[in-house]
Amino acid sequence: MRKTGNLIPAVAFLRGARMLSLVAATLALSLAVPAAAQQVFPSPQAAADALGDAIARSDADALQRVLGKQYQLLVPQGSIDQDDVYDFLGAWARHHAVQPEGDNRVRIAVGESGWTFPVPLARQKGGWQFDLPAGQQEVRRRRLGRNELVTMETLLQLADAQQRYAEQVGQGRYARRLISTPGKTDGLYWPADSEQDASPLGPDALAMGPETPAADAFYGYHYRILPATPGSDGGYGLVAWPARYGDTGVHTFLLGSDRVFYERDLGSGTASRARAMRSFSPEGWKRVADR
Structure with missing residues (x-):
């Protein structure tokens, strides 16, 4: 799944996604490590200390003992860089704490943004x-949730x-x-030789179309521009649907020129139904919000 680009660099909630990517990078270190029994800790704080x-x-050996032999399945590998590692370790150094959820479950908060490590601790x-x-x-x-917010x-x-x-x-x-x-400016993106000739949309558009392989879809979604509702004056519609229903997203979204x-x-028929749309027609859809 394509995760990087210049379209939405200021989306603050992606910080948690980058920290999750770091976990994937670190957890992927021991794909070949022999299986070891998962450790039971005397307290949540002892478990948090061992994880950090x-x-x-x-x-890798310690990670397997702490989290269990299948921990590398937590996050699909891809798009990991050293900055992710530094971000997580920096956040951990600034603040980490155990957060009880009832008597039998605890989460580990990391950093100052409220992000929690996705694997909870359970009383055994x-x-x-x-x-x-x-x-x-x-x-x-x-x-x-991240993919749908980004969409x-x-x-x-x-x-x-x-x-x-x-x-x-x-x-x-x-x-x-x-x-x-090719050779025209009849879409939102075209390659340009200079900033003066730049298109309204950046090259992230290349990962948005329905023809993009699911693994490369922009944050797991495909996009199309739809003609306006028949009989309306001008306008347009936009539709976005998950590249892999249930895996990269669940909801399909419509947005009209009125920004609703x-x-x-x-x-399960999401892809075929989205591709078959001929115009912007929100009848039967749930209104989310005005933007």
């Missing part, structure tokens, strides 16, 4: 142990790009496609 020490030392006979299955569910939940922000950025297109090369008309026909969001769970 193992990550700081990049100790004789002490505390990291609950890896619960962590896998939490990682999936966070990934879906809504991206749709707003596309709406801004449509406005710029109409005011400039479109001469009052909106673009009908994301990517321009709609969402709908289209189920």
Whole structure:
């Protein structure tokens, strides 16, 4: 899944996603480490200390003892860099603390933003142990939520790009496609030789179209520009749907030129239903918010 780009660099909630990526980078260090029994700790604080020490030392054996032999399945590998490692360790050094959730479950807060390590601690006979299955569910939940939030922000950025297109090369008309026909400026993006000739949308658009492989889709979603509702004056619609339903997202989103969001769970047939849309028609969709 494509994760980087210049379209939405200021989205603050992606900090947690980068920290999750660091966990993936660190956890991926021991794919070939022999299986070891998962450790039970006398207290949540002892477990947190052991986790932080193992990550700081990049100790694959210790990580496996702390989290369990299948810990590398927590986060899919990809798009990891050293900055992620520094970010996490810096956040850990600034602040980390155990946060009880009832009598039998604890989470570990890292940094000052409220982010918590996705794998909770569960009370076991004789002490505390990291609950890896619960962590896998939490990682999936966070990934879906992150992707859907990014998608809504991206749709707003596309709406801004449509406005710029109409005011400039479109001469009052909106673009009908994301990517321009080669040699033309009939879409929101085209390659330009100079800043003066730059398109309203950056090269992230290349990862947004329906033809993009699911693994490379922009934060797990595909996008299309739709004609306005038949009978309306001008306008346009935008639709975004998960590249892999249930894995990279659940909801499909619509945004019209009035900047009103709609969402709908289209189920297992999401891709075919989204591709078959011929115009912007939010009837039967749930209105989310005005933006």
